[in-house]
Amino acid sequence: MQIDHLSSGAAVRGLVADATVTVVSVQWHWADAHTLTYCDPQGCVSAENSYGRDEAMLPRQMLRFLSADDLGAGKTTMAGLLIK
Numbered sequence: 001m002q003i004d005h006l007s008s009g010a011a012v013r014g015l016v017a018d019a020t021v022t023v024v025s026v027q028w029h030w031a032d033a034h035t036l037t038y039c040d041p042q043g044c045v046s047a048e049n050s051y052g053r054d055e056a057m058l059p060r061q062m063l064r065f066l067s068a069d070d071l072g073a074g075k076t077t078m079a080g081l082l083i084k
Contacts, residue, residue: 006026008025010023015036019041021038023038033050035049036048036050
């Protein structure tokens with residue numbers, strides 16, 4: 001689900017570990033920044049800020065890589081580029 005499609009009352013997984021939260025509100029500050037206010041299963045209300053249509057706070061499949069190569073082949077540099 002994309003941030004653009006969230007509305008009050010929507011159930012979302014991925015914001016809190018192993019729990020589904022309920023969206024209270026989505027407040028847009030400008031085109032690419034917003035605050036998502038949500039309520040967790042215990043009833044605590046929290047907020048998350050996101051910029052640049054960052055959808056990392058929604059669930060994604062974790063990617064795992066193994067980089068095995070010769071000494072000095074640039075593994076650390078490539079790992080940094082993947083993270084970026």
